[in-house]
Amino acid sequence: MAGDEPDRTQSGNPVLGAQTISRAFSVLRLFRDRRGDLGVGTIAKELGLNLSTTHRIVRALVAEGYLAQNTDSERYYLGTGALLLGQAAHRNFALDVVYPVLQQLAAVTGESVNLGVLTADAAVVVERIESAEPLRFTQAPGTRVPLHASSMGKALLAFNADAAERTLKGTRRLHRLTAKTHVSTRELRSELDQIRARGWSTDDEESNLGVRCVGAPIRDGAGLARAAIAVQAPSVRVPDERFDELGPEVTRAAKEISALLPPGHSF
Structure with a gap:
């Protein structure tokens, strides 16, 4: 299954790099379309990704501010980066x-x-x-x-x-x-x-x-x-x-x- 293939972005392979970007956007679209917080397991299941790939993508999005984590539930929600991007689009x-x-x-x-x-x-x-x-x-x-x-x-x-x-x-x-x-x-x-x-x-x-x-x-x-x-x-x-x-x-x-x-x- 394509979703279970390892993500080797450090290899320099442009196809794999594009695949990782596409998966990250898929994660953001999932949060856009679903209300409430989501756990890594739910994200992986919805998008057909394995847990390790999903963890890497989620951590990267958290680092950039597009996702944030609820420390009590350990689930994730859209962060301030996504909010600011949406506001910019609204203005444009x-x-x-x-x-x-x-x-x-x-x-x-x-x-x-x-x-x-x-x-x-x-x-x-x-x-x-x-x-x-x-x-x-x-x-x-x-x-x-x-x-x-x-x-x-x-x-x-x-x-x-x-x-x-x-x-x-x-x-x-x-x-x-x-x-x-x-x-x-x-x-x-x-x-x-x-x-x-x-x-x-x-x-x-x-x-x-x-x-x-x-x-x-x-x-x-x-x-x-x-x-x-x-x-x-x-x-x-x-x-x-x-x-x-x-x-x-x-x-x-x-x-x-x-x-x-x-x-x-x-x-």
């Missing part, structure tokens, strides 16, 4: 500037709001506002959202030709997530034309049954979208006619965020 993404707009959109609609950024093959949630409703749909930061089956993803595809080409070129059928997912690239291309014409996108239970969403792109000065926002709600609160109500609200918020970002800012 200008989330402190856009957060009030997301809050206002959530207040006006009464629903959950997400902001996501474009990666190679998905939109990744970086900020969220949860609805106050007891029945709600939310996605935690770090959630990967499919481009072809989400309002956020389709807003990005409609206003980013390179992303659309990467997603659709040479593809005959798209991955089906629910019975309502559009799997035909021809149908999706037609929908993207409609999104460009009106400025906002929809997700009619295409990625999660029982959830309907409306999204809009955050565009730079050239009109290119590398980020998008979406309002998400249980489908029982979004009859067909509410799409037309939510669309302009989401579009207004997305345009406000675009105007607030510093010149040259890129997600």
